[in-house]
Amino acid sequence: ACGSSTDTAPGSGSGSTAGSTAGGGGAGLKVGMAYDVGGRGDQSFNDAAAAGLDKAKSELGVEGKEAAAVNGEAESARKERLQQLIDAGYTNVIAVGFAYAKSVGEAAKANPDVKFAIIDDASPDSAGSNVEQITFAEEQGSFLVGAAAALKTKTNRIGFVGGVQTDLIKKFEVGYEAGAKAVKPDIKIDVKYLTQPPDFSGFASVDKGKAAAEGMYQSGADIVYHAAGGSGGGVFTAAKAAGKLAIGVDSDQAKTAPADVRDVIMTSMVKKVDVGVFDFIKAVQDGSFKAGNKVFDLKAGGVDYSTTGGQVDDIKSKLDEYKQQIIDGSITVPSS
Amino acid sequence: MSAAGLQAADVVREPEAARSRRTRPWWFWAAVVFGAVVVISTVRVLTGANDIDSTGALRAAIGLAVPIGLAGLGGLWSERAGVVNIGLEGMMILGTWGGAFVGYHYGPWAGILGALLLGVVGGAIHALATVVFGVDHIVSGVAINLLGAGAGAYLAVRTFTGLPGGGPTQSPPLQQLPFIGIPGLEQPLEDLAAKQWWLVSDLAGIVGALTTRVNVLVVVAVALLVLTWFVLWRTAFGLRLRACGESPQAAETLGVNVYRYKFTAVLVSGGMAGLAGGFLVLVASNLYREGQTGGRGYIGLAAMIFGNWRPGGLAGGAALFGYADAVQLRSGGDVIRAYLLPIGLLLVAWGVWQYLRRRAGKRMKGVPMVVMGVLALLWFLLSSSVPDEFTGMTPYVATLLVLAFASQRLRMPAADGAVYRKGEAS
Amino acid sequence: MTHRVTHHGTPAVELHGITKRFPGVVANKDIELTVDRGTVHAIVGENGAGKSTLMKILYGVQQPDEGTITVDGTVRTLRTPSDAIAAGIGMVFQHFQLADNLTVLENVVLGAEKLHGIGDAARRRIREISTSYGLGVEPDALVADLGVGARQRIEILKVLYRGAKIVILDEPTAVLVPQEVDELFGNLRELKAEGLTVVFISHKLDEVLKVADAITVIRRGSTVAEVDPKGVTPRDLAELMVGSELPSPSTDESTVTDTPLLTIEGTSLADPAGGRALLDGIDLVIHAGEVVGIAGVEGNGQAELVEVIMGMREPSSGRILLGDVDTSDWQVREIREAGIGYIPEDRHRHALLLEAPLWENVILGHQTDRANLTGPGGLLIDAAAAKQETREIVEQFDVRTPSIDVTSGSLSGGNQQKLIIGREMRRNPRVLVAAHPTRGVDVGAQSAIWDHIKQARREGLGVLLISADLEELVGLSDTIRVILRGRLSGDFDPDVVTREQLGAAMTGATGATGATAAGGPTGTDHTGAAGTPTDGGSR
C-alpha cells in the first residue's frame, strides 16, 4: 500500500500516504487513523483496525490517512499526531490503542466538531461528547478458548504466553484461566509474559515466544494460547515442532498465519477490531454516531472463537453452551 | 659487554618480574565446567527441577546465547584493535534487515551473506568516523545505533510492505536454514536424559543439546568463535591487529599500517554484529520484525567485557546470559529456586572463609555474604518457586552477581578507545 | 672550536638538505648529516632542537619537506617505517614503543612475522640473538612485568631481529642507571665491531664523548657543527648546543640544620600480590635545609617510597612523621596540605592535565590551598588568583609559552617540567619530594631547575631527591642513600663517594652499606659536581 507514494511526483508535497489511495474515488468521509506501535502490517492488532478502514474505503468510499506511533514516545507526540490528522482535514479520527486515552480526551475537547473513536479504552480520560470508546470483552472470548483448551488437553496442562504484562493482556489470561477451570477445576496452567512495560518488545520477539512455548510443551502442556502479537509466530513454530497445539489471538490466525503452521492453530480468540472501526465509520456516515462506550462483547459479536480448520468442531456444542451462558449472564467472566 | 652485570641487574629487578600473570590451563576450565555439571546435577536430583539442564532448556539457551555471542564477537574484533564499539546494536539491526531482505529474495544461505554485508556497512561507517576522522568512539557508536535503528525500520517499510505476509514492520516468513546433528544419537540420548539419573542424564542432556538438531548457523557461530581465537592469537595478522589495540604507535614504528588493521577489524566487527542480527531473523524468528534485537547488542558488549575481551570468556558470558534467559522464559521459577541452594551455600562458605582468613580489622567483610547466603537458603526452603515477576530479571541479576564476585581481573586492550593518529610515535 | 671530521668510503647514511616544517615551526632546516659505516655517531642538541624529528625522518615515520636521504649510497624515499626497515634501518624511540600486554616474543616479531613466523622458530631466533649479545631476554615474559633496562634491551633486540645494519637510538640512556648505561655501551661497541652503524642521541654529554666516534650538534633545527669527540669537553659541546656561553657553576654552602622535617621510621609495604615486601624497614630523616638523594636501579622501591610518603599507599607497618605529627594514615590531600611538595616521576601521568590550560594545572595538587579559593568556606575556585599565580610562575621559572590559556599538553617537555617545579616551589613547601626532576630536560633548563631547588634549600626546604642521574644526585644532595630491594643503605657522602661505590651498592654487588664513606650529613659543599652536569662527567 505504501508503494503508492513513489508514484507521486517528488516535491508535490501532498504525497498520498499509506493506504490512502486504496479506496474508491468518492469524495466520502475523511478518516484519520492513528495506530499503536507497529502500525499497519503488524499482522495483529493494528492490522485488524486497518482491515476495518480498508473495508470502509471499499464499501463506503471514505478516504483515509494513517500514521503510527513510535515505541516509547511522549504523550505530546500522540496528541500532536491526532491534531495533525485533523489539521490535514481528516476530521474523523480513530485512535488505535489505550495509549491514546489522554490524547483523545484532550483533542476531543479542543476539536468539538471532530468525531473520535478510541479502541481499547473506556476511561474518563478519553470520554467526551464526540468520542466513541470501543472496548472488547477479551476475557469472554478468552474464556471460550480456555474452555476449548481444557476440553482438548490430554495432559491436563495448558499454557498462556503474554507479550507484555499489561492490564489489557492480563484480561486475556484471566479469562482463559476462568474458561479452563470452568471445564477442569484441577487443570494446570503455565503462564509466561515475555517482557514488562515499558519494554514492549515482547510483542515483537518471535524467538522469545518460541522459547517460552517450547518450555511449556516440553514440561507437559499440550495447548498454548498466546496474546503476544508478533511473538505468537514463535508459539506456533514451537507447537509445530513439538507436534502440539496452539491458540491464536485477535484475528482468525488459522487463516492469517504462515501456511506451514496453520494446522497447529486449534482455534483463535477473535477480537473484531475491524468491526469496531467499520461500525464507527459507518455510524458517522449515517449520522447515527453515538458518543460513549460501546462494548464489543460476546453478545455483540465483538469477540468470539474461530472454527477454521475444524479442530474444535467436536466440542463446538459445549463451547456454544458456555457462550450462551456468558451472553445471558449466568456466567460472569472475571476480567482482572 | 658484561653478561654478568646484566644478570645482576635482573636479579635486582626480580620483585617486579616475579609477578607473572599466566592464563589458566585448559584443564582448569574443563574441571570448572565438570564441577558445575556435578553441582547442577546434584541440585536437580535434590530439588526435582528437571528443566535445569534438560536438552530443551539447553537448546533454547544456545539459541538465545548465539546472537549475544556473535554480537560480543563483533565487539571483540573491534576492541582488540582499539576501537570501542557501542554501535553493535545498530549494526545488528542493519543485519536483521539485510538477512531478511536477502534471505527472502535469494534464500536463507544468501541471507547469511546479506546480514553480514549490512553489518559490514554499519562497521564501515563506524570505521570511517573513528579510524579515518578520529571521532570519539562512543559518540560514533551512539550515532550508529540511531542510524541502524532508523535505517533498518525505514528500509523495512520500503521493502516489506505489500509482500505476502509482510508489512511495514515485518518481513514475510523466511525459509529455514537446515538443522544438523550426529545421526542416531538423538533417541538414545533422549531416553537416557528421561531417566533422570544423577549425572548420567545430565550429561546425556548436554551432549544431546550439543550434537543433535543444531542449526547450521549455530555451527557457523561456534566456528567463527574458534576462528576468531585462532586468527587473533595464532596468526601474524591477529598479532598485528591486537598490537593496534595495545599500542598502535609501537605497531606503526614496526611498519604496521595501523589504519588498515583498525579499519579491517571494525569491518569484521560489523559483519559479526550483522550476523548476530541475521541469526535472529534466519534462525530464531524466521522473519524480520521491528524491534527484534531488543538491546541484545548492548548485552553482547556486556558479555565481551564480562569475558575480559577474550573469545572463551565472552562465550561464557553469552552462555550464562542465554542460559538464564532460557530458564526464565521457560517459566523456570522452580529452576531458579533450585539455584538458590548452591548459591546460598556458596555465599555462606565464602563469607565464613573470608571471616577466618582476613585480618582482624577486615573480618566483617565476610558477614554480609553470610547474611545474603542465609537469606538465599531461607528463600529456598520457604518457597516452591520464584515468583514470575522476578524470574524475568534472572539473566541480568546473574550477570551482575557473577561479575561482582569474579570481576577485578578485567583488563581491556591498553589503547582501547584512544584515537590514533599516524606519525605521533616519539 | 669546530672539528671537522673527514669521511672515508661510502657512508652508511647521508642526509642532505633535510627540511621539515610543522605548522608554524621549522623543526629541521637544511640538515646535513653523514654517518660512516661501522661507527657510533652521536647527535646532540637542546630540547626541541629537532633531533628526534630528524631521526623519525630517517626512519620513515615522518616525511621531509625537502632534502634527500641516502642509505648505503642509494637515494631512498622512506614513506613508512617499513621502507626504512627494508633499507636496513632500525630505531629505538625516545619513548619505548612496546605493547605492555603482549609478550616479549610478540613485541619482537610484530611486523616482521615473515622472517621466522610467530612461533617456535621466532622464539629460537630471539634466544639466539639474546645469547649472542648477552641481552638476557626471555621471549615469553610479559613486557608489563619487566623493568626499564629489560625494555631497553627488548627494543634493541627488535632492531637486531630485523637484521638492521643501521641502528638509531633516541635518548636510550635517559632512564638507565650507570650499570645499565655501561651495558648498553658495551652492546654498542659489540654492534660496531660487527660492522653495524649506530646513530645515538643523548643529553648526557659525558656519555656521548665516551662512546661516539663522531658528534653532530644541532641547534634550533640546523646542523651547527660536526665534531670529533677527541679534544672537546662536555662544556664545549654544551656551548655549541645553546649557542652561547654557559653560566659558571654556582657555589653552595651546606644549609643542613638539626630540625627534622620528615622522619620515616621502620616503614614497610607488603606486596599485595604476595611477593617479597616492596619496602622493608625504611628509616630516613630529612632535616630542614637538607637534600637527601636516593640512588637505585629502577623498580627497587623508589616509586613505592614516594607513594607511601605522599599518602597514595598506606604502609603496612612503621611511622611517617612530618615534624612530629604522625602522618602514616593521612590521605594525599592532607599530606599536601601539610606542606609536602611533589614532583612526580611521570609528569604526563601524575603531574599534568594535558588538556587543561596552564592556570588549571597550577591549581592541580593545591586544590585546597586558600590562595586558589574564594567564596564561603573556600568552596569556589578563584580563577583570577590562579591565573595571576600562573603568570608569576611563567615569569619566574622561565616557562616558555605564549599564554597561560594554552593547554599544558602544547608545551614542550622541558617547559612542562618548569611549570610543575614552579607550581610546587611557589607554594613554599616544607618538604619537596622530587622524582627525576630534570629527566629529559636540556642542560639550560636543567641548571635552572637545580638553582631553584638550591635556593629553596637555603631557605630551609628539605628535599627527597630520587634520580637516575648520578651527577644530579652527587651535585645536589647533602646525603645519598641507595635503595635496593626495598631497603635503604646507610649514608654516602656525595663529596667522597665514587660512581663505582654507588653502582656496587645499587646492584648489591658488594656489602653495600659497608661502603659508607661518612655518617650523617656533612657540611662540605660539592661545587665540582654541581652547576652543570657536563663538567662533572668524566671522572
Place this chain on the structure above:
Amino acid sequence: MSARLDPRRLGMAAAAPLLAIVVAVLVTTVILLVAGDPVGAVWSQLFKVPLPRQIIAIVNAATVYYLSAIAVAIGFRMNLFNIGVDGQYRVASFAAALFAGQGWLPGWLNVIVALLVAMASGAVWAGIAGLLKITRGVSEVISTIMLNAIATFLVAFLLGKTAERVQGSNATNTKPLPDDSRVPGISLDGIIATPSRVYGLIVLAVVVGFAYWFVLNKTRFGFDLRATGRSESAAVASGVKVKRMVLTSMLISGAAAGLVGMPLLFGQDYVYGDTVQAGLGFAGIAIALLGRNHPVGIAFAALLWAYLDAQGNGLQITAGVSDRLVLVIQGVIVLSVVIAYEVVRRAGIAMEQRRVAAELARRQPATEGAAA
C-alpha cells in the same frame, strides 16, 4: 586572552554545526533519492516553521531531553559512561509518582518532597553501579545496562502491586496526583498565540543546567571531578580520592537522572504508568555528546533533537514517508556534527601550535641561555 577573541576561531566554531547540518541534509537527501521517497516533501515538512503549539511541544520535549543529557554528561565529565540514566529515571519517576500520588503533603510541599524522592531514588539506583565499581571493579557500562533491565522488572512489578485501577481503562497507572500538586504550565500567550503551555518545571532544567555549569567550572569539587575525568592518575596524585569521586559523581548523575521524568509527571501525565515516555536515557547520551557536555551546547542539542522529533511526527501524514527516517537523520546529524567538530578541533590545535611556535621563535633570541 587572545585565545578567546580570535575571530577566526569563533568563525570556525560556528562553522562546525552549520557544516554538519549541510552534510546531514546532503546525506539524507541521497538516502531519500536512493529509496525513491519524495525529497521535497520530506524537507518541506522537516524545515517548515513549527506552529505555535508545536513550538511549545518542542520546548517541552527539549526540557526533558536536557535533564537527561545533563545526567549523562555529569558521568562523562568523570569518564564514567552512565548508560543507566534510562533505568534511573524510570525508577525515580515511579517512586516520585507513587509518593506524590498519596497526597500526604499539601500542594507545593508535596511537589518539592516528591522531587527529592525522585533524586534520592535515582541516586540510589545509580549508586548501585557506583558501589559495584569501586568495591568490585565492575565496569559501569555492564552494570548500568543490567540495572536498566532490572529496573524495568522491578518497576513493573511494583507498579502492578500499587496501580490504581480505573474503570474502563486498560492503562496501568499509579494513583494520580492531587490537583494541588500539579505544576501549572507557563503560558507564552504574550509571545506566541496558543493555549499550550510550557512545563512549569522547565525551571528545573534551567536550575540543573546552571548548577551543572557552576559546580563543574566554579567549585573545588567540580575541579576535582574534571581533573579525575581528564587524568585519573594525575587526580590521585593531586589528592583526589578517586573512589569516592566515582561514587559521588554516580550519585549526582543518578540524582539528576531522577529529575528527568519530573516535568512529565507534574506537568502532563500526573501519573506514572506503562504508557510513560521511555528511552529518554538513551536519547540523553546522544544529546550530551552532541552538545559536547557543555550546558549551553546541550541545550541547543536538546532543542534540535526535540525539533526533529516533532517535525518527524508529521512525516507520515504530510509526506507519506516513514517517520523512522527521523532516526536516520538524527544519526547522520550526530555523526556529521562530531566529524565537523573534530575537523575544526584539529584545525584549532594546529592554529594554537602555530601560535605557540611563532611566539617562541619571537622570544627565543631574547631568552637564549636563560638558564642563568
